[in-house]
Amino acid sequence: MTPEKAIEWMRLFNGKLQENKAYLSDLDTPIGDGDHGGNMARGMASVMENLDGKDFASADEVFKVVSMQLISKVGGASGPLYGSAFMGLTKALKAGEDLTKGLQDGLEMIQKRGKAEVGEKTMVDVWTPVLGAISEGQLTEELVDKAVEATKDLKATKGRASYVGERSVGHIDPGSYSSGLLFKALIEAEVLNG
Ligand code: ADP
Ligand code: MG
Secondary structure, X not given: XXXXXXXXXXXXXXXXXXXXXXXXXXXXXXXXXXXXXXXXHHHHHHHHHHHOOOXXXXXXXXXXXXXXXXXXXXXXXXXXXXXXXXXXXXHHXXXXXXXXXHXXXXXXXXXXXXXOOOOOOOOHHHHHHHHHHHHOOOOOHHHHHHHHHHHHHOOXXXXXXXHHHHHHOOOOOXXXXXXXXXXXXXXXXXXXXX
16 A cells, blocks of 8 residues: 555545544434544544655555554544554554555454454444455445444443443444444545555
């Protein structure tokens, strides 16, 4: 992946987060503390400030900036989790691995930090099926939407939403929705096609 493609992906992700900032916080209101939109919008705005107008020799250098900014600028649980994911991606690409392996390492980092398994109503419930589809060359917007939508029926057993227990059922998980935006941006940037 070229650094230009990496920046394009991040630009599209940021655009979607800014557009959906209020909605993401609305999702985080009944099952959390209503800050997910603000957290992600602030974090990625700061990422873009640190990417724009700079020269990068490789995509891993771009993702390193993304990781550092998300870890340092986002107060919620999601900042360190996304930050870890981008660190996993950075290290894999730097070691010469491809994007698919890089994203798998990213998911591994999310799970190492957050200890969530599939079915606990977290971003892991989107990352897991999406990465499965990517490795089979089958990623579509519909698949992303389905994975995000499927978090609605789950009961949260990790993160802040686990505090409301049964009452988390019936609401889409905010971190899953923002992860859906990340993967839709990936499709739009045509990163997977080279
Ligand atoms: P906070 O919960 O600290 O307010 P955010 O609202 O920004 O942080 O992010 C909440 C999202 O983070 C959740 O919707 C969920 O997807 C994700 N999340 C929380 N805890 C975990 C975890 N242990 N593992 C994976 N993802 C998690
Ligand atoms: Mg929150």
